[in-house]
Amino acid sequence: SGLDILTSDFPEPVWAVTHLFPSGLAFLGGRPKVGKSWLALQLAYAVVSGGMFLGNNVEQGNVLYLALEDSKRRMQERMIAQSWTADAAQYMSVLTLDDFQKYIGFLHIRENVKIFSSLIQKERYRLVVVDTMSRAFSGMRDLDKSEVVTPALSPLQQLANSRNFLLLFVDHHAKPKGMNPNPVDDLMSSTAKSAVADTLAGLYRDDVGKKKLMVTGRDVENTTIVVRWDRQTAAYQVVTDEVANIDLSPNEVKVYRWLKENKRGRM
Secondary structure (H helix, E strand, C coil), X not given: CHHHHHHCCCCCCCEEEXXXXXXXXXXXXXXXXXXXXXXXXXXXXXXXHCCEECCEECCCCEEEEEECCCCHHHHHHHHHHCXXXXXXXXXXXXXXXXXXXXXXXXXCCHHHHHHHHHHHHHHCEEEEEEECHHHHCCCCCCCCCHHHHHHHHHHHHHHHHHHXXXXXXXXXXXXXXXXXXXXXXXECCCCHHHHHCCEXXXXXXXXCCCEEEEEEECCCCCEEEEEEEECCXXXXXXXXXXXXXXXXXXXXXXHHHHHHHCCCCCC
């Protein structure tokens, strides 16, 4: 009854990344070559090592990484660039496209979802990264239609929530539709993806080269984190930027920073 719900003591969400990514179905979107795969691998490293991700705590756990657009050699190069240790790497399983097709299969096929579910249950993965969604659903038609997307994603969302793990799809953003980026509206094809997902994250780069990660979701407060690419660690670092939460256009940002550098503005 309504009274039962009102007076029940429900557990807090299970967080893959505290205050940023709860368990469930999530998307990490961005324009091509913006650095989504690097960020996803950085998250995977944080989970297997039980470290920090963009300033947030991460509990240690096993990871399944479906690298459907990369080779094993490229994955090795990126892991070395991010200084992965052997102790951490042993907790991550990697399937490239050939392995994925051989052992699981495309995820719009019901029998393959059962295989996928059994594998997750057996290995107790805390994070599953699918890079990218389009490869995982290759051959599926009409991905721009909600009546196709919703039935395909709903079983995967239910699986992630029932097993308390984060299922993160790396996906592409369409061309910008306006001046204001929005992780909900920017995913390629149908907004049905956004409707099914529990959490939506978008990695953006503006006209002055600044990058930011915007996150929103059912259990997540709207969050914007300004980041910079660190070549030394091949990872993103959090930037403290006082203009990050000010609604300024790229040109206004340039003026603001010029005034600050020349000490002509009230800061």
